[in-house]
């Protein structure tokens with residue numbers, strides 16, 4: 192059965208208007224896009240927020256907020272609302288939203304609780320406030336289901352980019368913590384679990400993802416608030432629940448989802464990671480944070496890191512050359528300069 196489908200229009204206002212269309216994605220916008228920026232870990236109360244202006248220098252077609260977009264950290268919904276309004280008042284953000292499509296998922300702090308999962312009492316109320324802030328239309332699929340996950344396609348056949356924004360909070364089970372002192376190279380407490388009943392995405396979201404990977408697309412971007420590959424530093428990441436990460440890889444392989452890579456945030460520094468899955472080179476470009484940075488976290492162990500980590504205010508940039516069938520993954524600093532860039536041919540990202 193075909194889903195109820197939607198077309199994005201109102202780009203200039205940053206809001207989405209939904210209308211029926213023959214596209215099997217939660218949201219579709221027919222304009223071909225070439226440049227996508229993303230960021231995370233943005234606290235308007237930190238004062239300086241130069242990254243919005245740095246992003247605007249690159250004139251992206253879309254901007255993805257990957258979570259910790261504010262530091263809500265409360266069960267007081269009036270306070271949470273107030274903190275979202277503070278982001279809305281940031282001049283750089285207002286200008287970005289004024290002329291760029293802005294889409295978003297959340298992480299723990301804007302969800303409402305540090306390192307939070309399904310036990311957060313205010314998750315339904317928080318979801319409503321989140322969707323209102325990001326101007327999801329009244330008939331948005333995200334208003335009809337639990338969790339803020341959503342799929343977005345941009346472009347036309349041959350130049351179709353699908354962005355899958357995951358919700359790694361709403362359904363997530365509690366994670367096991369290590370006992371005793373922290374191991375060398377780690378900065379957090381979490382250890383991988385072998386309890387395969389533990390979920391990160393929850394069954395409804397897994398089913399949705401399975402369906403969404405059947406939507407035709409020439410490039411797919413998996414947007415995860417937490418890191419997908421880097422799992423040795425003891426922080427929250429997909430490696431805490433290795434069976435869930437394996438399920439993600441196996442799902443991508445099942446659908447032969449070529450030209451797919453991940454983007455992530457959360458850790459207060461930037462890095463690019465790469466992991467081989469049965470011959471497929473899976474990349475995860477982490478950009479964090481727009482305001483928050485940590486040198487000690489950037490020094491933690493990541494055997495999958497490509498190049499160096501960057502503990503500076505930063506944002507991610509994805510540039511697609513449709514004619515050349517190539518793309519470039521970059522990290523920009525507060526001046527808009529690229530401090531990391533990694534070119535890739537589409538042909539490098541294919542399942543065997």
Ligand SMILES: [Fe+2]
Nearest residue numbers: 259298299457
């Ligand atoms: Fe986080």
